Structures are given as C-alpha cells and as structure tokens.
Amino acid sequence: xxxxxxxxxxxxxxxxxxxxxxxxxxxxxxxxxxxxxxxxxxxxxxxxxxxxxxxxxxxxxxxxxxxxxxxxxxxxxxxxxxxxxxxxxxxxxxxxxxxxxxxxxxxxxxxxxxxxxxxxxxxxxxxxxxxxxxxxxxxxxxxxxxxxxxxxxxxxxxxxxxxxxxxxxxxxxxxxxxxxxxxxxxxxxxxxxxxxxxxxxxxxxxxxxxxxxxxxxxxxxxxxxxxx
Amino acid sequence: xxxxxxxxxxxxxxxxxxxxxxxxxxxxxxxxxxxxxxxxxxxxxxxxxxxxxxxxxxxxxxxxxxxxxxxxxxxxxxxxxxxxxxxxxxxxxxxxxxxxxxxxxxxxxxxxxxxxxxxxxxxxxxxxxxxxxxxxxxxxxxxxxxxxxxxxxxxxxxxxxxxxxxxxxxxxxxxxxxxxxxxxxxxxxxxxxxxxxxxx
Numbered sequence: 001x002x003x004x005x006x007x008x009x010x011x012x013x014x015x016x017x018x019x020x021x022x023x024x025x026x027x028x029x030x031x032x033x034x035x036x037x038x039x040x041x042x043x044x045x046x047x048x049x050x051x052x053x054x055x056x057x058x059x060x061x062x063x064x065x066x067x068x069x070x071x072x073x074x075x076x077x078x079x080x081x082x083x084x085x086x087x088x089x090x091x092x093x094x095x096x097x098x099x100x101x102x103x104x105x106x107x108x109x110x111x112x113x114x115x116x117x118x119x120x121x122x123x124x125x126x127x128x129x130x131x132x133x134x135x136x137x138x139x140x141x142x143x144x145x146x147x148x149x150x151x152x153x154x155x156x157x158x159x160x161x162x163x164x165x166x167x168x169x170x171x172x173x174x175x176x177x178x179x180x181x182x183x184x185x186x187x188x189x190x191x192x193x194x195x196x197x198x199x200x201x202x203x204x205x206x207x208x209x210x211x212x213x214x215x216x217x218x219x220x221x222x223x224x225x226x227x228x
Numbered sequence: 229x230x231x232x233x234x235x236x237x238x239x240x241x242x243x244x245x246x247x248x249x250x251x252x253x254x255x256x257x258x259x260x261x262x263x264x265x266x267x268x269x270x271x272x273x274x275x276x277x278x279x280x281x282x283x284x285x286x287x288x289x290x291x292x293x294x295x296x297x298x299x300x301x302x303x304x305x306x307x308x309x310x311x312x313x314x315x316x317x318x319x320x321x322x323x324x325x326x327x328x329x330x331x332x333x334x335x336x337x338x339x340x341x342x343x344x345x346x347x348x349x350x351x352x353x354x355x356x357x358x359x360x361x362x363x364x365x366x367x368x369x370x371x372x373x374x375x376x377x378x379x380x381x382x383x384x385x386x387x388x389x390x391x392x393x394x395x396x397x398x399x400x401x402x403x404x405x406x407x408x409x410x411x412x413x414x415x416x417x418x419x420x421x422x423x424x425x426x427x428x
Contacts, residue, residue, distance in 0.1 A: 085312075088312050
C-alpha cells in the first residue's frame with residue numbers, strides 16, 4: 001500500500017512537471033490567464049480613478065477578477081490534451097488518479113502565480129487597505145485550494161465538448177458560487193477595520209470544507225469522467 | 229494469455245458498423261483486421277483496447293489468472309495508431325521519460341530503443357521537428373516500453389520507409405503476446421495467422 005501511494009505521488013509529480021515544462025514552452029494557459037486578469041484589473045483601476053470604491057465592493061471586484069481569470073485559463077490543461085490529441089496516449093499510459101493530482105497541482109501553481117501578480121497590482125490601483133492580513137491570506141489560501149479543485153474536475157468534464165469556453169463558464173458558476181460568496185465575505189471582513197482572524201472563522205471553515213469536498217469528489221469522479 | 233471477443237456489434241445511430249464478431253486469440257497469434265475505409269477497423273481496435281464500448285457483446289483479455297474486461301485492459305495495451313499523438317513541445321526522450329514514469333518503468337536511458345528504430349542521436353530533438361515517419365517510429369518505442377501483452381497496431385506501416393517497415397515486421401514476428409493489426413494494405417495480411425475481414 002505504501003509503495004502504491006509513493007508510486008502515485010511520483011506519477012502525479014511527473015504529470016505536474018510535464019505540464020509545467022509544456023506550459024513553459026508553449027505559454028498556453030498562462031497567457032490567457034494573465035492577459036485577462038491584467039486587462040480586467042487595469043480597466044477597473046481606470047474606471048474607478050475618480051471615485052473611491054467602498055471596501056465591500058473592493059472585495060467583490062477582487063474575487064470577480066480572480067474567478068474570471070481562472071475561467072479563462074484553468075481548464076486549459078485538459079483542453080490542451082484534447083486539442084493536441086495527446087489525451088489518448090495519456091489515457092493508455094497514465095493512471096487517472098495521477099493525472100487528476102498532477103493537473104490539480106498545476107492549476108494550483110497557476111492560481112498562486114496569478115494571485116502573486118494580481119494582488120499587488122490590484123492593491124496599487126484600487127487602493128486596497130487590508131486591516132487583518134492574516135485573515136486575508138488565510139481566505140486567499142483556502143479559496144485557492146477550493147478553486148483549483150473545482151476547476152480541475154470541471155476542466156476534465158468540459159474538455160471533450162465542442163464549445164469548451166462557454167461550457168466552462170456555465171458549469172463552473174453554480175459550482176464555484178458558494179466558494180465565491182464565502183471568499184468575498186471573508187475578504188470583506190479582512191478589509192474592514194476592528195475585525196480579527198477569529199471573526200472570519202466561519203468563512204474559513206466553509207472554504208476549507210469546500211476545498212476538501214471538491215478535491216475528494218474530484219478524485220472519486222475523475223476515473224469515470226476520464227475513461228467514459 | 230487469451231483475447232476473447234464475444235458477439236461484438238457496433239452501431240453509430242442507425243448505421244451498423246459490424247455485427248456479431250466472435251473470436252478467441254491465443255498468446256503468440258497475430259490477428260489481422262482488414263477491410264475498406266469506413267468498415268470499422270479502427271473502431272474494433274478501440275473496442276479491443278477498451279477505449280470504446282461496443283453496442284453489444286463483450287471483449288476481455290486473460291493474462292494468467294486475471295481477466296481484464298473493463299477499462300483496466302487499457303493498461304495491458306501498447307497502441308500504435310494514426311490518432312495517437314505525443315507531446316510536440318517535448319523532446320522524444322522527455323516524452324519517453326514521462327510515459328515510462330507513468331508506466332512505472334525506471335529506465336531513463338532510451339538510446340537502445342531509439343537506435344533500434346533508427347532515431348539515434350535524435351532523442352534530444354523536439355517531437356514537433358520530427359517527420360511523420362519519425363513520429364511513427366517513436367509511437368512504436370512508446371507502445372513497446374512496458375512490454376504489453378496486447379499490441380494493437382492500427383495502420384502501423386503508415387509513413388514508414390522500407391527500413392522502418394522491416395523493423396516493424398521484426399517486432400510483429402518477435403512479439404510474444406497477442407498482436408492485432410488493422411490494415412488497408414493487402415500486403416500486410418501475411419503477418420497474421422488469424423483474420424477478420426470487415427465490410428464484406
């Protein structure tokens with residue numbers, strides 16, 4: 001059993017490394033994500049140049065940017081496998097669980113990269129003032145884990161469809177909605193003064209549960225999605 | 229080792245592709261599947277690989293005491309097919325390294341395999357720089373990597389020069405498991421000791 005688990009870990013990392021190398025050489029997903037995110041943040045920044053955006057609205061806009069940038073890019077790792085017709089070789093030679101775990105790690109890396117760029121630019125342009133940094137970071141981490149889990153399984157489901165982009169947005173919205181609501185609420189608390197980490201515990205618990213449920217459900221469902 | 233096809237039928241909507249194919253292939257035998265374009269050769273290969281479910285019937289592979297009737301059969305297969313693609317943006321060695329890791333093989337040196345298929349010194353080249361014949365040779369190396377009991381060859385001679393065809397001929401002769409060869413070429417039928425003709 002232990003050998004099987006370490007085997008799965010090695011294979012998952014191999015899928016992850018292959019995706020990173022592939023992305024480094026083609027810039028298939030990162031281009032889509034970054035362009036969308038940067039254009040959106042700059043557009044929001046210019047549009048709000050003469051008005052002060054209220055803190056609750058800042059949190060809403062922040063998560064909308066992250067969500068739509070994710071929709072633009074996080075399904076790409078599976079879509080690319082189908083479009084470049086490498087999915088067949090992957091189906092034959094790679095175990096489904098390793099593919100899911102590898103793609104999940106890759107989406108996680110893309111999200112972290114996206115947030116590392118978006119957060120400072122957004123903060124600079126919008127004038128984001130974070131009152132409780134611990135809560136903000138915790139919300140960001142939990143929501144990122146959940147978003148990576150849900151977009152990975154949705155990406156696998158839509159990769160075989162003919163209208164992938166539209167389907168990804170339609171399918172992901174109801175699934176990601178609970179995460180967005182909690183992430184926005186948690187971020188609003190992190191931005192408002194006089195609040196501490198403990199005040200956002202309810203949101204953090206829901207975000208953690210969402211991340212666990214989506215990742216475990218993704219693992220369990222992926223075998224059927226991938227081989228059917 | 230035994231490949232069993234029982235009353236395999238396939239339809240796409242109202243169109244019958246083939247009906248009631250039943251055959252048992254033993255270890256060491258080569259099954260050739262022939263027929264004109266659109267007769268269902270690739271479809272049958274995909275059913276045997278468990279990439280496609282037949283409308284009716286059952287396919288299974290027995291290896292020792294284990295019977296593979298579901299998609300687990302896929303992991304017993306080596307496939308060479310026109311619709312199988314490798315990663316263009318990776319080198320040949322990176323592709324082989326990745327897929328051998330997936331198959332649980334620890335080899336990192338593929339020089340012997342590359343040499344056998346006439347790709348010596350080209351392992352470090354990106355697959356996108358390969359000709360279609362070289363890509364076909366690379367598919368063979370990949371198919372044989374995990375020493376599969378079931379070797380499925382769909383139009384294996386496509387894009388190959390005479391030297392490449394000779395290597396493939398040797399592989400078909402030497403393969404110790406079961407080989408299924410789907411072909412349009414009458415000249416390829418000589419490799420098989422069992423035959424299914426589709427579209428008759």
